[in-house]
Amino acid sequence: MNITPRSFGLSKSRITYFELCPKRLWLSVHRPELAETDEGAEARFAAGHEVGAAACALLPGGVMVEAEPDLSAALATTKALLESGHEDPIFEATFQHDGVLVRVDILEPNGIGGWHMAEVKSSTKPKDYHVNDLATQVWVAREAGVPIESAAIRHLDTDFVLEGDGSLEGLFFDSDLTSNIKDRVETRAEVVAAARETLAGEEPSILPGSHCDGLPCNFAAYCEGALPPGPQWPVTVLPYGGGNNWLRRGVEDLFEIDPTMLTNPTHQRVYQATVTGEPDHNVEGARTAMADWCFPRTWLDFETIAFAIPRWVGTRPYQQVPFQFSAHVEAEDGSLQHHEFLSLDGADPRRACAEALVTMIPSSGAVVAYNAGFEKSRLRELSEFFPDLADDLNSIIDRVADLLPVTRANWYHRDQRGSWSIKAVLPTVAPDLDYSELEVKDGGNAQAAYLEAISPTTTDDRRAALDAALRAYCGRDTEAMIVLARHLTQN
Numbered sequence: 001m002n003i004t005p006r007s008f009g010l011s012k013s014r015i016t017y018f019e020l021c022p023k024r025l026w027l028s029v030h031r032p033e034l035a036e037t038d039e040g041a042e043a044r045f046a047a048g049h050e051v052g053a054a055a056c057a058l059l060p061g062g063v064m065v066e067a068e069p070d071l072s073a074a075l076a077t078t079k080a081l082l083e084s085g086h087e088d089p090i091f092e093a094t095f096q097h098d099g100v101l102v103r104v105d106i107l108e109p110n111g112i113g114g115w116h117m118a119e120v121k122s123s124t125k126p127k128d129y130h131v132n133d134l135a136t137q138v139w140v141a142r143e144a145g146v147p148i149e150s151a152a153i154r155h156l157d158t159d160f161v162l163e164g165d166g167s168l169e170g171l172f173f174d175s176d177l178t179s180n181i182k183d184r185v186e187t188r189a190e191v192v193a194a195a196r197e198t199l200a201g202e203e204p205s206i207l208p209g210s211h212c213d214g215l216p217c218n219f220a221a222y223c224e225g226a227l228p229p230g231p232q233w234p235v236t237v238l239p240y241g242g243g244n245n246w247l248r249r250g251v252e253d254l255f256e257i258d259p260t261m262l263t264n265p266t267h268q269r270v271y272q273a274t275v276t277g278e279p280d281h282n283v284e285g286a287r288t289a290m291a292d293w294c295f296p297r298t299w300l301d302f303e304t305i306a307f308a309i310p311r312w313v314g315t316r317p318y319q320q321v322p323f324q325f326s327a328h329v330e331a332e333d334g335s336l337q338h339h340e341f342l343s344l345d346g347a348d349p350r351r352a353c354a355e356a357l358v359t360m361i362p363s364s365g366a367v368v369a370y371n372a373g374f375e376k377s378r379l380r381e382l383s384e385f386f387p388d389l390a391d392d393l394n395s396i397i398d399r400v401a402d403l404l405p406v407t408r409a410n411w412y413h414r415d416q417r418g419s420w421s422i423k424a425v426l427p428t429v430a431p432d433l434d435y436s437e438l439e440v441k442d443g444g445n446a447q448a449a450y451l452e453a454i455s456p457t458t459t460d461d462r463r464a465a466l467d468a469a470l471r472a473y474c475g476r477d478t479e480a481m482i483v484l485a486r487h488l489t490q491n
Contacts, residue, residue: 008199010100010192012136018195019132020214023206027219029199035218039444043451044122047308051122052105054168054309055154059106062089071101082146097143100192104137106154107146114149117141118174122308124317126153126175129215134177135184142185152176156317162310171309171317231255233274237418242267266408274414279428286410286488293366293401295332300325300361300369300400301477302378303446303470312348314385322378323349323450326474327360328482336482340475344467346454354382358392365399370422370481372402403481410488426480429487433480439465440473 008029018025027034056062063081067074074094081090090107106118119134121127130153138151152174160171198204208223217223231253235243238254242264246257254274262268273280304320315321327339339360343349357379361367369375376397383393408420413428423442426433435441440449452458453466 008099008196010195012100012102012133015100015136015191015195016129016133016215018198019191020129021206021211021217022195022198023204023223024217024219025195026198026201026203027222030203031222034222036221037218038216041216041218043448048122051156051308052120055106055118055120055172056089056091058168058172059089059091059108062091062106064091065093065103067092067094067103074103075101093141095141095144095146097140098189098192099196100136100140102137102140104141110149112149114147115141117148117151118154119152120172121153121155124156124158126155126177127214131177131181132184135181136188138181139185139188150176150178151181152178156308158317160310161316162313164313168309233414237274237414238267238270239418239420240264240266242270269412270414270418273412277414279414280412281488282410283489283491286406286485289406289410290401290485290489293368294364295330296362296365297330298361298365298367299328299330299478299481300367300375301474301481302375303443303450303474304378305447305450312350319381320374320378321348321350322353322382324446324470324474325353325357326471326478327357328475328478329360329362330482338475338478340471342467342470342474344450344453344463344470350382350385354386354389354393357382357396358389361396363392363395366401367396367399368401368403368481368485370402370407370477371404372400376400403485407484407488422477422480422484425484430480430483433476433483435473435476438473438476439469446470446473 014025014028017028056064063086065074065077065081071094074092075096078090078093078095081093087109089109091105093104093107095102095104104117105120108116108118110116117134117138119130119137121130123130134151134153138148141148154172154174157171157173162168206223207227208220212220212223233254234252235246235254235257237243238246243254246252251257254271257271259268259271262271269280272278302322303324304322306318306320307315308317310316310319312321323344324342325340329337329339331337339356341353341356341360343352367375379393379397379400383390383397386393404420404422407425411425411429412420413425415428416424419425423435426435440446449466449470453463453470458466
């Protein structure tokens with residue numbers, strides 16, 4: 001049976017999929033069972049829902065259009081509101097044109113007979129696919145007879161600081177895109193026709209590429225499975241984009257490049273270690289780099305939570321707030337003492353964390369972190385918010401040393417495959433210190449565990465299990481740094 005293109009209903013999301021990748025649209029309609037949910041999808045959805053609710057709450061008097069019992073009811077409700085001369089904000093206003101149905105986050109009357117459209121996003125600035133989303137919404141609404149005079153992406157404002165519990169005035173900023181979307185609105189009909197043509201045909205033959213770098217795609221694994229087997233050691237293991245020039249020349253295999261053309265010393269090291277199978281290890285370089293790291297050395301690692309909507313006074317959208325740290329204090333004779341802090345009661349953890357840092361970290365000696373800029377930023381934020389602890393916290397900041405650049409300069413094993421993240425390096429020096437057996441395996445898991453632990457629906461037993469899992473993970477990070485540093489300085 002032949003399928004006519006118009007038989008496929010389209011939405012804003014489906015059109016966005018098409019503009020990012022026609023194959024993604026086709027798979028979402030014809031082969032949805034191939035989709036795989038990524039780990040962060042649930043958290044992103046929850047953040048988006050929370051942000052959307054907050055945007056509506058800031059507009060008292062607004063009316064929510066419910067899709068009950070179905071979207072036909074939402075269309076009818078929206079039409080009735082507009083025809084009755086409604087003069088307050090409308091949430092989830094629903095429109096349809098040429099088989100494309102959209103639900104607009106916020107419509108606000110502009111006071112002169114027209115409407116301002118705002119698409120609410122949990123990001124801190126518009127993204128390109130947001131612009132296409134907005135263009136689709138404006139096109140459908142205007143074609144449905146609604147005078148949309150202006151349109152914006154309403155996103156979180158990173159300058160906002162929560163000054164009082166629940167006071168969210170100023171949380172959002174409208175990036176007005178009325179003029180930016182003009183050409184895109186005018187071409188929506190053509191885009192819609194092309195999308196329907198794609199859906200009426202066979203699966204598009206599109207291989208993974210740069211178009212996959214935008215919105216996370218649930219079909220990535222399926223598409224990557226269609227790629228021909230690549231070389232065991234592709235040129236892309238050269239860090240900092242070092243393989244791109246070779247790819248442009250048609251060279252994919254690292255073993256096929258001319259090493260005399262490698263001018264970057266790091267690329268040379270990666271190449272040599274990969275083709276020989278011998279790690280690049282500069283013991284003297286590592287010893288020299290760590291020579292002035294005075295004892296007692298404190299090996300420090302934070303775990304943080306970043307809420308889209310700030311929950312605690314003095315915090316900004318997506319500010320990384322430390323709720324946990326691990327600190328292994330190493331004496332000159334190699335003996336270790338482990339200190340740790342973890343807050344899982346859901347209250348603002350910053351004061352308790354800052355006090356624990358001041359109490360548990362010695363007043364002298366190096367404080368070592370991996371990619372230490374992150375730890376220094378968290379310490380600086382605590383110092384600025386708690387002036388009575390500033391001297392002690394600033395003393396810690398002044399003593400922070402970074403193990404990452406030392407590792408990058410003095411160690412490379414080909415199994416790192418171009419990465420110096422601690423989880424890439426650790427298996428090459430201490431495979432027994434594996435994260436795979438831990439319940440919490442990475443920072444994303446740690447944030448998810450924190451959110452679960454502070455939920456009022458979490459049982460005491462489960463919270464205790466999460467407490468233990470978080471302590472095991474954060475402690476593993478600081479233990480790993482010690483093991484790595486010792487490996488770097490030994491023959």
